[in-house]
Amino acid sequence: MDFKQIQELIKMVNKSNIGELTIEQKDFRLTIKQKEEHVTHVVSAPVQSTPVYAAAPQPASTHQSPATYSPTAEKPAASEPALSNLVTIKSPMIGTFYRRSSPDKPNLVEIGDEVTPGKVVCIIEAMKLFNEIESEVKGKIVKVLVDDASPVEYDQALFLVEPA
Numbered sequence: 001m002d003f004k005q006i007q008e009l010i011k012m013v014n015k016s017n018i019g020e021l022t023i024e025q026k027d028f029r030l031t032i033k034q035k036e037e038h039v040t041h042v043v044s045a046p047v048q049s050t051p052v053y054a055a056a057p058q059p060a061s062t063h064q065s066p067a068t069y070s071p072t073a074e075k076p077a078a079s080e081p082a083l084s085n086l087v088t089i090k091s092p093m094i095g096t097f098y099r100r101s102s103p104d105k106p107n108l109v110e111i112g113d114e115v116t117p118g119k120v121v122c123i124i125e126a127m128k129l130f131n132e133i134e135s136e137v138k139g140k141i142v143k144v145l146v147d148d149a150s151p152v153e154y155d156q157a158l159f160l161v162e163p164a
Contacts (some may be wrong), residue, residue: 006030087137089159091152095126099148107148113141114164121159124152139163 013021013032022031091097099107099122109121115135122133143160146152 085163086142086160087139087163088157089121089133089135089137089161091124091154091156091158092133093124093126093131094154095124095131095152097146097148097150097152097158098123098125098130099144109141109144109159111141111144115139115141115161133158135161137161137163 009021009023009030010032013034018034020031020033022029024030099109101108101120101123108123109115109119115121116138117134117136119135120132121135121141124131124133139161141159142162145157145159152158
């Protein structure tokens with residue numbers, strides 16, 4: 001069996017639902033296995049019954065995002081009544097949160113920056129599309145609740161704004 005034939009077999013296995021293929025000839029044996037990551041990666045977010053080795057990274061990032069903003073949003077509200085008047089800018093979609101428009105540019109907004117309705121505060125990448133998220137309120141950025149290049153959920157709090 002030559003190299004081209006092996007490459008074609010690999011392509012065929014990748015395109016099919018075959019999990020494993022083994023070919024044996026006289027003194028030659030070839031086993032091609034599908035990576036299980038592709039299947040479990042898709043399923044790991046909504047269903048947590050996937051194997052531990054593939055599901056461990058995905059749920060960790062999914063569960064950390066809400067956990068990182070929920071306590072910070074609740075603790076200051078409970079301890080400082082002045083924070084109760086803050087407005088939250090939330091994610092309108094699921095995707096990856098970016099604070100800058102490109103890696104070589106500065107952050108779109110920093111803590112203490114004034115924002116007005118229509119000002120772009122971040123970018124969320126969803127399905128290879130970069131969506132500019134605009135402020136709907138006039139005020140000052142008080143807190144950034146999500147780390148750059150982190151996954152975000154629909155309706156997740158991104159920024160706290162003190163209205164002007």
